[in-house]
Amino acid sequence: MNSFGRPLTRNEDPRLLRGEALFVDDVELPGLLHVTFFRSPHAHAHLLSLDVSAARARAGVVAVVTAADLGDYWQPGPLLVPPPPVPGMVFNQRCQVPLVRDTARHVGEPVAMVIAESRYIAEDAVGDIFAEWETLPAVGDLEAALAPGAAFVHADLGTNVAAEVHQARGDYVAAARSAHLVLKRRFTYDRGASIPMETRGVVAQWDPRADRLTVWDTTQAPVVIRNGLAAMLGLSERQVRVVAPNIGGGFGPKMMMFYPEEVLVPWAAMRLGRPVKWIEDRLEHFFSTTHERSQIHDAEIALDASGKILGIKDEFLHDTGAYDPYGLTVPLNSQCTLLGCYVVPAYDSRFTAVFTNRTLVTPYRGAGRQHGVFVMERLLDLAARELGLDRAEIRRRNFIPADAFPFDQGVIYQDFSQLSYDSGDYEPILDKALAAIGYDDFVARVQPAARAAGRSLGLGLVCYVEGTGIGPYEGAKVQVQSSGKVSLATGIGSQGQGHATAFAQVVAEQLGVDLRDVEVTTGDTDQFYWGVGTFASRGAVVAGSAAHEAAKVVRQKVLRTAAAHFECAEEDLVLADGKVHVAGVPDHAITLGKLAGLANPMRGAVTPGTEPGLEATSYFGPASGATASGVHAMIVEFDAGTLRPTILDYVVVHDCGTVINPLILAGQIHGGVAQGIGNAFFEQLAWDENGQLLNASLADYLIPTALDVPRMRLEHTVTPSPLNPLGVKGAGEAGAIPVGALFAQAIEDALDLPARGIEILEMPLSPCRLWEITQRG
Structure with a gap:
């Protein structure tokens, strides 16, 4: 089945x-x-x-x-x-x-x-x-917090530095010295709230x-x-x-x-x-409730004359808020995710996490990955413009080739292991996205015609890698009940991801039952004793793999028990439709419920060492995290008077390895894109100089509505992960990660800002903020 x-x-x-x-x-x-x-x-x-x-x-x-x-x-x-x-x-x-x-x-x-x-x-x-x-005195501005004479959030420390981390590989100085082009920019990505x-x-x-x-x-x-x-x-x-x-x-703050x-x-x-x-x-x-992150990046990229990346240097400040119980997960994600889909021979990255008198910052959907993608994709946009290259072509020239996996990035990731991309093939993803959005036709015909008619249409095209499926482990217990129903319990929690369906599919696949006959329990410590939690796009990868392994053991017990019942070899049995029968004799069958009874006899002797029941508990811990990837493409129109965007078309091409349930996957992507749109063009917390939050209500804090979130077209490619038995990769944050960079590129394209010497180097925006930026030129 x-x-x-x-x-x-x-x-x-x-x-x-x-x-x-x-x-x-x-x-x-x-x-x-x-x-x-x-x-x-x-x-x-x-x-x-x-x-x-x-x-x-x-x-x-x-x-x-x-x-x-x-x-x-x-x-x-x-x-x-x-x-x-x-x-x-x-x-x-x-x-x-x-x-x-x-x-x-x-x-x-x-x-x-x-x-x-x-x-x-x-x-x-x-x-x-x-x-x-x-x-x-309240500390809010990141640079002011590190300036001489700044008030200390924690007076006993004598500094507002929460952490400093430097990771480097290759020789960036030499790369910049030999480069045909070196671009330097400052990028900012401000705070938001999760608003579940x-x-x-x-x-x-x-x-x-x-x-x-x-x-x-x-x-x-x-x-x-x-x-x-x-x-x-x-x-x-x-x-x-x-x-x-x-x-x-949930989205992380829970x-x-x-x-x-x-x-x-x-x-x-x-x-x-x-x-x-x-x-x-x-x-x-x-x-x-903890917020998402504010960061300031001073970044530069060195390229040769053909547009090949020689090196990247990035120094950034990260706002951790008043406390740092979640360590360095968010800025580490930014530091590592910046490398994206590309070959970067030399990389030099240093961040300083800063204490401020603001609510704590912890992972929120994307958990710092947005920042890394924003910096890299914006640098590539700027470089393409300087070198006279097409924005798709500069990305294509720098992709990690498909035969280079696993690809070691030479830095330490948030799971404390070396960041290594398990598998991937990025060029087919880009090609699918270009075809789906009608890239060539848009550039050659649609946009010029729109401009001639006085309309401001722009296209955005962004690539990304999403680190997923980190350890340390999750577990699952699978049991065939006397009714023939199957129960699955796992220690992982669920906040709407569809675990009760996806995990049921994993178990049903092994036990030959309808997924409606698999009862899934998550988030109850009485039902399953060990687990870590739902975060970092790890549910299907880690808990799903544990469920798969437990179901495999139960399958073996089912066949062993049925073989004893039929007095035949296990290889001669067929397990399907909640029954086991001898191959070629479908009418000669026994239900899983009856087999569960045989495996748990109330009278008589049993073979020493026999385990009662048809059940098993298994754990799965990946050696390192997996890496999903994708491309988002968008066509957006801006109202000339209000600068309010209308998204006309939105395409996502994603590779998350084996797809368990495309309907649930689509829901994950749709929800992530909706949040990404909010992060990019609506949601920004505003503070005064005394650290008072000025827009702490849904009357003042803008979030996207159903009118702002477009219908999306989703396509997939599949490069299975070799790190787990299902070949799956996570997808929970893929919708949200690239949207800020996508909006920035599309805004510049729609309003022809580069011709006026204007660049979009900050997120999030709003019609008001965009109007302020466009008045510079």
């Missing part, structure tokens, strides 16, 4: 569409209490005094918790991702505490937790709290009779949260159950973060002996 490559509808959708799916805010328990937080109104300030007496006296308030009330529980959170083993690296670790005790380092940092009989009472009680502050449909939330219940804590959490890494909470609360891991139910969008709220709500439930709920409101989301 071959279900791979077929656009099968999702198993999880009926319950979602009927409104029967469980989300964290749906959890209602007897005696449930509700939490709100009193948060710092300042970006940087000493807390001189805190008076919560009026809040505690309000009717319906059960408790008000401050840092002083936490005792030994008041500790900085863990370093979630340590820095990689890069020689000469500097790393200053500073992780967030649950509640501010002396110094607030960003607006919205929690200071006190109010617990009440209702959310309404808790919100009113927050207004009763009085705090006296000594405000301090569902904000974060935590519900915790302590059962003293069972001596057990249950936590429902909007997390992408339930096993990691369970382990961390158990350690913090002095419990065994078996005493803690974390359930990540349906989640309305990862294994140990946010203050995740730490405090379970603590409160245990202390009060009552269940406790906190649901983040939309205003809180802008301050308390």
